[in-house]
Amino acid sequence: MINLIDYLWGYAERHGIRCIWFDGSPDEEPYSRLAKYNSKEILVNINWKHANLLPFKVGHITGHLEHNDNHLNEELLKFDRDKIEKNADLYAAGLISGYALKNGFNFTTYRELYFKFGIPLYLLNC
Template sequence: MNDLIQFLFDFAFDQGFGIAQICKDEEYRSLADKTRNLIIINTNWKNRNELPFIIGHEIGHLMDGDTGISNYCGNALTSKERHADLYSLNLIFDYATIQYDSFEEPHDFMQQYGIPNRMFDDTVDLFRNNDDLLF
């Protein structure tokens, strides 16, 4: 997980984004602040395995040019949140591909990389569209 987090931080830095790591209550949501091109990550999040996905999600908000401050809410209630979720999923998939990680089942990939269950259908679609990279 540390290598993936470093990959995501490096990616964010390459895009000109800053990252602040904070340790707050486990319910405190990470966020992206477009006005400062800054991602703020709560390293004490209740599901530590989900941290890489959260980082990718917040990167997605900044890459999409979302305005103001966007909090990680843990579900895709709006199109903005859904798009940030998809961005994170694809970014982590790219990392796995670079690492030559191979998974036969989307669920195994999700478990290995802390992808939330709400992303199952999207992960299945991603596997279908990239089956030549996975086997």
């Protein structure tokens, strides 16, 4: 998983997104923020209790930042918010699938790939 996280961080940084580890409580999810001069940052809690979901979450946040939208934006109608969340999920799935392809992972089905990397299986039906 470390190589995948490095890959995702490299991808984010090539797209102008800075990734920073922080030492938070196990309940604190990774999140994004706009920093000085509107630079984009992803803050990743090194202690997050769902470490196996970390790559997917970083990919999901990267998707939001690339599309200039916000995670779980309460100002939007549920339909629009759900669509944005699904797009961020698909973005993450695409990044991780690209990593698997480039690194010679061999899966018989997408289900195996998704399961291995913590990608939600509902995306198989999208």
